[in-house]
Amino acid sequence: MKSFLTIGLLILSNAFMTMAWYGHLKFKEMAWFSKLGLFSIILISWGIALFEYCFQVPANRIGFKENGGPFSLVELKVIQEVITLVIFMVFTLLFFKTETFRWNHFVGFVFLVLAVYFIFRK
Numbered sequence: 001m002k003s004f005l006t007i008g009l010l011i012l013s014n015a016f017m018t019m020a021w022y023g024h025l026k027f028k029e030m031a032w033f034s035k036l037g038l039f040s041i042i043l044i045s046w047g048i049a050l051f052e053y054c055f056q057v058p059a060n061r062i063g064f065k066e067n068g069g070p071f072s073l074v075e076l077k078v079i080q081e082v083i084t085l086v087i088f089m090v091f092t093l094l095f096f097k098t099e100t101f102r103w104n105h106f107v108g109f110v111f112l113v114l115a116v117y118f119i120f121r122k
Contacts, residue, residue: 003070006063010080013055014087020048022088026095056080078119082112 024041027033036044063069063076071079089109092099 002062002068006059006069006071006076007079007083009055009059009062010083011087013052013059014080014084015091016048016052016055017084018087018091020045020052022091023048023095075119078116082116085109085112 024033024045060076061067061069063071065072089101089105093101
């Protein structure tokens, strides 16, 4: 159960992280947002990133073996990186129609899945 909760929280965390890091590139199309300066954009992104931390920190605390969770620190990091890339690709394909998912991206993801396999291999 803790593994599902950890992964769910990491997915939520990464959704907010992706929005904070890259959402402003798409939001510039909104009239009020396009008039903001860089400092204002940074503050808005920090505000969004706050929610990232609200999910990331509990995910790591719940999922970490030394806190009674199922994952080692390395396993948590690898899970987080794979989730980050999956969320990023979904975000990119949904909101940035000019971006494409090419064969080399697919190969890279296969290598990431292999990395997860080898990290979790006992």
